[in-house]
Amino acid sequence: MILFQILTALGTASSLFLVAAGLTVIFGVTRVVNFAHGSLYMLGAYVGWVVLSHLPQTIFGFTLGCLVTAAIIGVLGVLIEICILRRLYRVPELYQLLATFGVVLIAGNVVQLLWGTRVVTLPRAAWMQATISVSGHPFPVYSVVMMVVGPLVLLALWLLFSRTRWGALVRAATEDREMVGALGIRQNILFTTVFGLGAALAGLSGALSLPQVAATSQMALSAVSDAFVIVVIGGLGSVTGAFLASVLIAVLQTFGAIIIPQYVMVAVFSVMAVVLVLRPNGLLGRAGKGGRAMGDLPKLVEGATKLVIGLGVIAFIAAALVPAFDTGYVLSIMQDALIAMLFAASLHFVMGPGGMPSFGHAAWFGIGAYGAALSASSWNLPMSESIVFGVVTASILAALVGSFMIRLSGIYLAMLTFAFAQVIWALATQMTGFTGGDNGILNLWPDGVFASPTAFYALVLALCAGGVLVLRRVLFSPFGFALRATRDASARAAASGIPVGPVRHVAFTISGGFAALSGGLFAFAKGSVFPTYINVSHSIDALIIVLLGGIQTMAAPVVGALVYTGLRDYLQAATTIWPMLLGIAIIVIVSLFPQGIGGAAEHWWARLGSRAKSKGG
Amino acid sequence: MLEISKLVVAYGQATILQGVEFQVRQGEVLALLGRNGAGKSTTLKTIMGLLRPVSGHISFAGQNIDGIDPFRIARLGIGYVPEERRIFNELTVMENLEIGRQQARNGHAWSEEELFEIFPNLGGMRARRGGAMSGGEQQMLTIARTLMGNPSLVLLDEPSEGLSPLIVEQMAEAIQILKRRGITVLLAEQNLHFTEYLADDAVIMEKGRIVWSGAMKSLMADATLQARYLAV
Numbered sequence: 001m002i003l004f005q006i007l008t009a010l011g012t013a014s015s016l017f018l019v020a021a022g023l024t025v026i027f028g029v030t031r032v033v034n035f036a037h038g039s040l041y042m043l044g045a046y047v048g049w050v051v052l053s054h055l056p057q058t059i060f061g062f063t064l065g066c067l068v069t070a071a072i073i074g075v076l077g078v079l080i081e082i083c084i085l086r087r088l089y090r091v092p093e094l095y096q097l098l099a100t101f102g103v104v105l106i107a108g109n110v111v112q113l114l115w116g117t118r119v120v121t122l123p124r125a126a127w128m129q130a131t132i133s134v135s136g137h138p139f140p141v142y143s144v145v146m147m148v149v150g151p152l153v154l155l156a157l158w159l160l161f162s163r164t165r166w167g168a169l170v171r172a173a174t175e176d177r178e179m180v181g182a183l184g185i186r187q188n189i190l191f192t193t194v195f196g197l198g199a200a201l202a203g204l205s206g207a208l209s210l211p212q213v214a215a216t217s218q219m220a221l222s223a224v225s226d227a228f229v230i231v232v233i234g235g236l237g238s239v240t241g242a243f244l245a246s247v248l249i250a251v252l253q254t255f256g257a258i259i260i261p262q263y264v265m266v267a268v269f270s271v272m273a274v275v276l277v278l279r280p281n282g283l284l285g286r287a288g289k290g291g292r293a294m295g296d297l298p299k300l301v302e303g304a305t306k307l308v309i310g311l312g313v314i315a316f317i318a319a320a321l322v323p324a325f326d327t328g329y330v331l332s333i334m335q336d337a338l339i340a341m342l343f344a345a346s347l348h349f350v351m352g353p354g355g356m357p358s359f360g361h362a363a364w365f366g367i368g369a370y371g372a373a374l375s376a377s378s379w380n381l382p383m384s385e386s387i388v389f390g391v392v393t394a395s396i397l398a399a400l401v402g403s404f405m406i407r408l409s410g411i412y413l414a415m416l417t418f419a420f421a422q423v424i425w426a427l428a429t430q431m432t433g434f435t436g437g438d439n440g441i442l443n444l445w446p447d448g449v450f451a452s453p454t455a456f457y458a459l460v461l462a463l464c465a466g467g468v469l470v471l472r473r474v475l476f477s478p479f480g481f482a483l484r485a486t487r488d489a490s491a492r493a494a495a496s497g498i499p500v501g502p503v504r505h506v507a508f509t510i511s512g513g514f515a516a517l518s519g520g521l522f523a524f525a526k527g528s529v530f531p532t533y534i535n536v537s538h539s540i541d542a543l544i545i546v547l548l549g550g551i552q553t554m555a556a557p558v559v560g561a562l563v564y565t566g567l568r569d570y571l572q573a574a575t576t577i578w579p580m581l582l583g584i585a586i587i588v589i590v591s592l593f594p595q596g597i598g599g600a601a602e603h604w605w606a607r608l609g610s611r612a613k614s615k616g617g
Numbered sequence: 618m619l620e621i622s623k624l625v626v627a628y629g630q631a632t633i634l635q636g637v638e639f640q641v642r643q644g645e646v647l648a649l650l651g652r653n654g655a656g657k658s659t660t661l662k663t664i665m666g667l668l669r670p671v672s673g674h675i676s677f678a679g680q681n682i683d684g685i686d687p688f689r690i691a692r693l694g695i696g697y698v699p700e701e702r703r704i705f706n707e708l709t710v711m712e713n714l715e716i717g718r719q720q721a722r723n724g725h726a727w728s729e730e731e732l733f734e735i736f737p738n739l740g741g742m743r744a745r746r747g748g749a750m751s752g753g754e755q756q757m758l759t760i761a762r763t764l765m766g767n768p769s770l771v772l773l774d775e776p777s778e779g780l781s782p783l784i785v786e787q788m789a790e791a792i793q794i795l796k797r798r799g800i801t802v803l804l805a806e807q808n809l810h811f812t813e814y815l816a817d818d819a820v821i822m823e824k825g826r827i828v829w830s831g832a833m834k835s836l837m838a839d840a841t842l843q844a845r846y847l848a849v
Contacts (some may be wrong), residue, residue: 168712172705179703182665184691184719184766 003137005254011143011212013243013250014150018205019223020230020242021157022198028174028237029194032085032096033411036103038224040199044073045207045215046111049120052210057125059141060149070204077199081192087591089191093411094357097136098547099590101540104220105583111217113577120215128211142211153201154243161239170194174237221495221536225422228415229268233275235285235330236411244283265426276416277404312558319461323454331457335525337565342516344545344557345468350511351546353475355487356406356504357414360421361515361542366534367394368516369523370428373441383447387520391513398512399505406504421539428531440530444523459523467514474510483507541568548589618643618662618801619770624673624683626663627655633659635825641770641803646796648812649805650847651822655786658700659804660822661750661772664803665697666690677770694722696768700775700805702759706748711746713758717765725767727826732761734795736787753784760791770801779812789815809847813837821846 023037048069055061080103088096128142161167172179173190181187206215213219230249234241249268256264275283322334347361371390381389401420408416428435435441446456474480485493486500486509494500523529532538541564549560567585570580619641626634634656641647647755649657662668664675666687675683682690691697705713714729733740736757742750747758756776763771773792777785792815795802806812812819812833821829823846829836836842 160647165715168708168715171707172712172716175705175707176703178667178687179699179705180716181687182691182697182699183762184688185716185719186688 003135004139005258005528006251007134007139007143007147009050009250009254010247011146011250012152012254013246014148014153015205015209015213016226016230016250016418017150017202017246018153018208020227020234020246021239022201023224023227024231024234024237024242024519025170026195026198026237027175029170030085030089030191031093031177032088032100033093033415034195034198035097035100035224036080036107037198037202037227038220039104039107040073040077040202040208041223042111042215042217043076043107044069044203044220045210045213046120046206047072047203048207048210049122049215052122052207052368057127059127059145062125062128066207069207070200073203073206073615074196074200076203078192078196080199081195084587084591085195086188086191089271091427091590094414094543095547095590097359097414098540098544099587101591102586103233104224105579105586108217108220109577109580111584115215115217115348117217123329124211125517146208146212150243150246151512154239157239164509165189166193176580222422225419225536229272229419232412232415232419233272233282233521235282237286238284240284241282241284262427262430264323269423271406271434272416272419276408276412280407280412315558316461316465319465320458323457327453327457331453332525333565333569335457335460336569337562339518339522339525340541340545340565341561342464342467342521342559343515344542344549344561345471346511346514346518347542348546348557349471349475349514350507350551353484353487354504354507354511354570355484356409357411357417358417358511358539359414359543360424360536360539361417361511362534362536362538363421363424364394364512364515365519365522365538365542365554366421366424366428366529366531367512368519369385369533370435370441370519371516372520372523373444373529374435376444377441382582383444383450383524387517387524390520390523391516394516395513397510398509400509402505402512406501406508418539419535421534421576425531425534427535428534435531438531440528442528444527444529446524456524458524463517463521471510473515479503479506538570544586548593618678619803620674620676621660621664622658622674624663624675625671626659626668627671632671634663634670634673635827636829637822637825639820639827639830642799642818643801644796644799645817646732646792646802646815648816648819649803649822650807650809650812650819650836652807652847655822656825657822658823659808661697661699661774661803661805664690664772665695673746691766692719692758694767694769696763696766696771698759698763698771698773698776700778702752702755704747704750704755704758704762706746708747709744710747710750711743713762714765717762719766722769724765727764727767728766732764735791737763753787754767756780756784756788757791760788764795768800770803771795772834773802773804775805775807777806777808785811807847809836809843 008583019037019041020289021039023034026032026034028573048065051069051072052062052065055065084099084103085096088099110463124142128140130141131138132141132144161171169180169185169190173185173187175189180190230242230245233248234243234245248271252268253264253270256267260267279285296465301432319334322331343361343365346364347358351357360593368387368390371393372386375389376386378382405413405416405420429437431437445451446459450459475483482493482498485496485498490500519533522533527549545560546557548564549557568578568582571581575581621640622638624634625632625639637656637660639647649660651657659668663670666685666689667680670683673683674681677690677693677695680693682693705716708716713731714732720726738754739757739761742754747755750758760773760776776788776792780788789811790806791804796815804812804816816833819831819833820827821836828846829842
């Protein structure tokens with residue numbers, strides 16, 4: 001029985017490895033974290049389903065079908081690289097990630113349009129169910145095939161990388177791609193082929209897994225989440241590391257599903273945490289060349305000009321006057337925008353000046369929301385106390401999780417926060433007795449003095465505007481300066497007496513607390529909480545708001561929140577293909593304004609100024 | 618062969634090169650001298666296309682090359698030996714050379730064996746990883762790797778920096794060989810004595826500008842000039 005489970009685990013490991021190997025190779029060479037990698041896996045499953053349904057149900061037909069699917073997805077990867085990513089290599093890496101998330105939205109929408117929300121399955125052919133005997137136990141041929149595929153692909157990749165000129169070029173580019181260019185190598189072709197290879201592997205995995213995993217439009221994000229975990233554990237850029245990590249995760253998932261079914265993701269995440277504490281660069285990863293800055297040169301965050309302060313005061317007065325005109329729809333839209341603003345400001349705090357990118361900020365929002373909702377519904381706490389309870393819970397958790405998260409930086413941290421949010425999301429969906437699962441927790445309404453919509457709106461306005469101002473004030477305090485010093489030059493900051501770890505830790509905790517406050521307010525604004533609050537897309541919402549606003553621009557969360565929530569709410573109401581439109585919009589905006597809208601505005605403003613100066617002089 | 622005019626380069630707000638102008642004639646070794654921070658490395662990187670100039674022009678063999686991709690510049694026949702060497706640590710000596718390989722130019726293509734004659738040390742460590750080599754060996758490998766691209770102009774960024782006198786001597790010999798083979802060399806250096814017998818002409822940079830240019834001999838004869846711009 002245990003042997004059988006181990007074999008199953010190794011089969012799962014193969015399919016995880018194929019996805020993760022592509023992701024890690026693409027990252028190694030292009031430095032792009034391909035969020036859309038899970039989507040390529042998903043497309044592999046759907047395309048594979050179409051292809052395999054038209055082929056004979058033999059082992060030959062299956063092999064051919066999988067290879068054809070891999071080729072199709074590989075070509076798709078090449079097209080994505082040429083049409084989208086190629087324009088973005090000079091852009092800061094977070095923006096590249098955002099662009100690949102645009103691809104996620106588009107791919108998900110395309111699948112939904114073509115196949116709807118139905119679950120697509122491929123029945124196991126007779127040859128797959130046939131068994132062979134291993135030490136007296138019967139094993140399905142399919143499991144054996146799956147088990148062998150991973151090591152075979154590992155071997156093939158190893159030969160490709162160590163025995164061919166192309167492989168040497170890829171390894172050289174992984175180390176120093178600029179130098180490879182200076183030696184006369186056309187990087188574009190190298191990048192395109194690497195991306196195509198990675199995509200093909202993901203597609204192959206999707207097709208191969210069909211007989212055991214049904215294709216759904218949900219599989220993209222869980223696949224990329226798994227792949228992130230594996231790549232981080234294995235070490236970014238290391239194919240062998242990815243293989244070892246795949247086996248580790250597959251074993252955990254397989255046995256976890258038997259022993260602690262509801263906590264599999266928690267177990268996986270805990271293992272990842274342990275590995276990263278012991279080996280911050282993953283099992284086989286190498287230390288990067290110093291901390292890679294998220295932007296080119298982070299510029300100083302300057303104090304607000306009188307103009308900006310004036311606009312802020314006017315905006316606040318306008319927002320305060322809203323209840324005088326409308327207490328229905330407009331008020332609730334304003335409430336959403338204010339809460340989004342505080343949520344985004346808490347992300348901006350940790351990511352911009354703090355230099356700690358988070359791709360799972362919705363985790364803190366969700367913990368705040370669920371903390372408030374659970375304490376209100378189970379213990380009958382009044383609203384104000386339950387919101388405080390949510391904030392305190394989130395802050396304590398942020399302090400705990402932060403203790404190892406702050407050791408990481410850049411893309412590692414982004415992936416880890418993303419995986420953490422997936423864990424919280426999984427808990428919210430799976431612990432149905434506690435959280436109500438997908439049905440959520442209902443009937444939460446403001447009470448006491450805040451019972452009327454106007455009073456609650458006033459509370460939201462006060463706390464959100466106040467929260468943003470407090471975060472702002474902290475950034476201009478000595479603590480804020482120390483925080484920015486740890487971002488820009490952590491070694492120098494440490495040498496000048498700044499306790500780097502504690503400063504980052506406190507910033508991480510503060511950010512979690514404020515995100516939880518926005519979550520708690522949101523719970524009572526909507527009267528309910530759902531796992532969707534913790535969805536990746538919600539984390540991405542905040543990220544888009546901050547990045548669109550411009551990560552080093554103080555007004556970013558405020559401007560971004562208003563523009564983005566408005567745009568999204570409008571699109572959602574207007575059309576069913578809104579994810580695709582949103583995805584395209586993200587890609588276009590990232591290509592046109594790599595500094596964010598706020599950054600671009602500043603840039604133009606500065607250029608205008610210097611032009612005027614040069615004309616005058 | 619290489620003409621640079623009114624070259625302005627900036628990192629963000631800071632302007633590093635403020636109108637650099639000089640020429641490199643075919644077949645000569647030109648020393649680009651100056652103290653730390655004068656802008657020598659920036660000049661070489663800009664020629665190679667690794668930095669984009671704000672304004673000004675660079676032309677090579679009659680073709681404008683400012684603002685085009687580094688790989689195209691390399692394929693036109695400019696080889697770049699960076700100050701930090703930038704050997705591929707995970708790759709072997711042979712693989713490092715392989716990355717540098719480009720098509721023959723003027724009917725000649727450097728072979729590994731030919732390069733091992735110039736740098737005998739390298740011949741004995743073909744399978745060694747770049748990261749496991751000493752600084753001097755790495756410096757030789759960078760030059761050899763660049764030559765695999767059959768360049769007609771080589772940009773050398775402080776090749777003598779941090780190396781032992783014995784290795785520096787070997788480096789000087791190698792540069793002599795390049796010169797004899799008709800390869801033009803632009804040699805950025807702080808070490809005046811290293812360039813003394815190698816360079817035909819010299820230009821001196823200070824604070825992002827060319828402040829002097831002339832024959833190497835006249836520079837060596839002028840102690841005041843040396844003291845003013847080059848003494849530490």
